[in-house]
Every structure is written in structure tokens, then in C-alpha cells.
Amino acid sequence: MNEEEPNNWRNFVKVRRILGVSAGAVALALSLSTNAFAADxxxxxxxxDPGGKLSFVSDGDIMTVKDQEADGWGVKAWVWIDGNLQYTLQAGGNGNTDTARASDGGSHNLPEGKTLKVRVCLHKENEDAYCDDASGWQTA
Structure with missing residues (x-):
């Protein structure tokens, strides 16, 4: 063994530790950022095989409807508070979304502490099908 080998080995070990810590930090950051945007x-x-999805993040009143299949149907959603329609969202085409946020203002800025009722349906022309309703969603 020559005199340089122990130094090279130490350098190798240092580099591995740095890469391991860096990879861990990146994984943690990605985990935190993903959870920050998880739907409530x-x-x-x-x-x-659900072709449409509606999700809501109460912090920021972020409501998103997503078309999840290339089946010729779009997706439409309705949002009510106290029996009053606040707004609708509509997306068509596999993977496409429509999103409303409090920062959009108007009816998209939902009042705090309210309970929402929502409906999501597959939608084509003037036809709605495979609707599902949900209630009890709370604004923050």
C-alpha cells in the first residue's frame, strides 16, 4: 500500500458522506413540498374507473377539477355554500385541470369557517353522468 491510498480512501469516504447527506436533504425537501400541497x-x-376528480386545499381556497381519462368526457364541478352556488369548474382532455383560488378574488375567495357542498360529474355537451356529491368540507 503506498502513502496516497489512505488519503484517497478518506477522501472517498468524505465524498460518500456528503452525497448521502445531500440526497437525504433533497428527499426531505421533496417530501415536505409534496405534503404542503396535499388536498384536504x-x-x-x-x-x-373514475374519469374525474375534485380536490380542495382549504388554505388558500384552492379547488381543482381534473379530467383523469381520455374517454371523450370532460369533468364539471359545482361548489355551494349555504345552498348558494358559488362557482363551477370544468376541464376536458385527459390530464387537464381547472383551478380556482382565493387569490382569484370574487366568488373564489370563500368565506372563512364555512361548510362546502360539492358535486363532480363527467360532462359532455349538456349531459352530466356518474356524479358524486360530498359535503362537510371546511374552509379555513
Whole structure:
């Protein structure tokens, strides 16, 4: 063994430790950022392989409807408070979404401490199908 080998080995070990710590930090950051945007509530259309989904993050009143299948149907959602329609969302095309946020203002800025009722359906022209309702969603 020559004199350089122990130093090279030490350097190798140091680099591995740095890479391990860095990889751990990146994994933690990704985990935290993913959880920060996780929906508080969600509901899907009632078909066997749900083609639509509605999700809500109460912090920021972020309501998102998503078309989850290339089946020729779009997805439509309704949001009510105290029996009054606040707004609708609609998305068409597999993977496409429509999102409303409090920062959009108007009816999208939902009052605090209210209970929402929502409905999500597959939608084509003037037809709604496979609807599912949810209630009890709380604004923050």
C-alpha cells in the first residue's frame, strides 16, 4: 500500500458522506413540498374507473377539477355554500385541470369557517353522468 491510498480512501469516504447527506436533504425537501400541497378533501366521479376528480386545499381556497381519462368526457364541478352556488369548474382532455383560488378574488375567495357542498360529474355537451356529491368540507 503506498502513502496516497489512505488519503484517497478518506477522501472517498468524505465524498460518500456528503452525497448521502445531500440526497437525504433533497428527499426531505421533496417530501415536505409534496405534503404542503396535499388536498384536504377530494371526491371522484362515480364511474368504475373514475374519469374525474375534485380536490380542495382549504388554505388558500384552492379547488381543482381534473379530467383523469381520455374517454371523450370532460369533468364539471359545482361548489355551494349555504345552498348558494358559488362557482363551477370544468376541464376536458385527459390530464387537464381547472383551478380556482382565493387569490382569484370574487366568488373564489370563500368565506372563512364555512361548510362546502360539492358535486363532480363527467360532462359532455349538456349531459352530466356518474356524479358524486360530498359535503362537510371546511374552509379555513
Amino acid at each position: 378533501y377530494s371526491v371522484q366521479t362515480d364511474d368504475g
